[in-house]
Amino acid sequence: MSDKTTVALLLGRKGSSGFPGKNSMTILGRPAFTYPIMAAKNSRFVDHIFVSTDHEGIIAAAPEMGVEVIERPEELANDEALFEDALEHGYFEVVSRLGKAPDYVVVLMCNAVTINAALIDEAIEKLEANPEADSAVTVSVFDMYSPLRARKLGEDGYLKPFVPFEAFGDPKTLSCDRRSQGTSYFADMSHTVCRGECIANMAEGLLPQRWMGQNILPVVNGDGCDIDERWQLDMSINWLKDHGFSEGDTPYED
Known part of the structure; x- marks a missing residue:
């Protein structure tokens, strides 16, 4: 992996008509967006972390956590904008800043807290072992x-x-x-780890999440989800507690 470049790209806009404040709400004493950042920072493979957002709080906090900010343009920061369009914009901004295309992109969401470094690393290891695979994504069995x-x-x-x-x-x-x-496996949106070309050539991907490409490997997660409804908040808190998180502790050394 020493010759591979892996970036984490976190997405989360300010507005949400379905569940206002979901990207920055306090969960076990921390803002929601800090959980995917902690997962990326503690991965054995992630080299750079970026966040695409228009949220002032996330913009202010990200540099203190070692995360580069990509300020999302207004046309991609409203209820009509598609996630995949914001992802594509963020990806090409990453390519511009790095001066090259990353080999792997860990796609994370500010409102998906059911994620840890082990899940990211498992996905990358699966992609390394299977050159034919386009992505490895967290799935929950429902x-x-x-x-x-x-x-x-x-x-x-x-x-x-x-x-x-x-x-x-x-x-x-x-x-x-x-x-x-x-x-029945459902992509729970805790993460997608995909090869960079999957985002660069998103039109060739499989619906409904075209950035995952065509050949998608599962990374089985237990009751993972992104938080779009209030019942998912309790589900996410239970997941965090089951994986070593509390208001005072995390499963990471730091």
């Missing part, structure tokens, strides 16, 4: 949310299958067992 169980409201007011049952094969083979179609 079989209760199997796509087989998903429903949408029809024009007649009744619930319909969100995905036609034929998409799963012969409908006669389906059952009410939530695991009948295998394990």
